[in-house]
Amino acid sequence: MQASIIYSIEFANDTLGWLTCADEYGSGYILLTADAGETWKQQYVNRNLNVPIYDICATDVNNAWAVGGDYIYHNANADTIIIVGTEDIKKEVISISPNPFTENIKLQIPQEYRITDILLTDMTGKICYRRNQINNNKINLSFLKQGIYFLTIQLNNQIIQTQKIIKL
Numbered sequence: 583m584q585a586s587i588i589y590s591i592e593f594a595n596d597t598l599g600w601l602t603c604a605d606e607y608g609s610g611y612i613l614l615t616a617d618a619g620e621t622w623k624q625q626y627v628n629r630n631l632n633v634p635i636y637d638i639c640a641t642d643v644n645n646a647w648a649v650g651g652d653y654i655y656h657n658a659n660a661d662t663i664i665i666v667g668t669e670d671i672k673k674e675v676i677s678i679s680p681n682p683f684t685e686n687i688k689l690q691i692p693q694e695y696r697i698t699d700i701l702l703t704d705m706t707g708k709i710c711y712r713r714n715q716i717n718n719n720k721i722n723l724s725f726l727k728q729g730i731y732f733l734t735i736q737l738n739n740q741i742i743q744t745q746k747i748i749k750l
């Protein structure tokens with residue numbers, strides 16, 4: 583693959599980084615380097631013509647988010663890309679209340695879904711809370727400092743929703 587257009591480069595540290603680009607046909611690519619850009623390996627390709635992947639942002643070495651076409655791409659580690667279609671994002675399966683909150687949040691989830699992972703990160707991408715199950719769909723977050731956080735809830739082993747929550 584030879585990139586004809588480079589859209590975005592993002593490094594999580596001195597050596598690990600991602601690049602989004604398109605080939606001469608407009609197919610979008612995500613490339614990964616672990617050696618400060620000396621070599622790049624193809625991590626993902628969208629073979630649809632004229633669907634480039636425009637931008638990427640890394641929150642840490644384990645999390646990068648890219649956008650292009652009708653999709654958001656989440657790099658959950660250096661080997662796995664999870665694709666979330668915009669239709670999936672618009673479909674809010676989970677309701678979180680109250681938001682803003684002071685101590686606890688309550689999740690309202692349809693019965694046909696099972697929580698497989700809950701991840702809470704701060705604005706820098708630092709993991710503040712992680713569980714694979716909770717009791718009574720209630721999460722005690724009283725230990726958090728005031729601020730803005732991102733709660734990603736995975737149901738039935740598929741990422742369904744990431745929502746901004748605010749601790750007062």
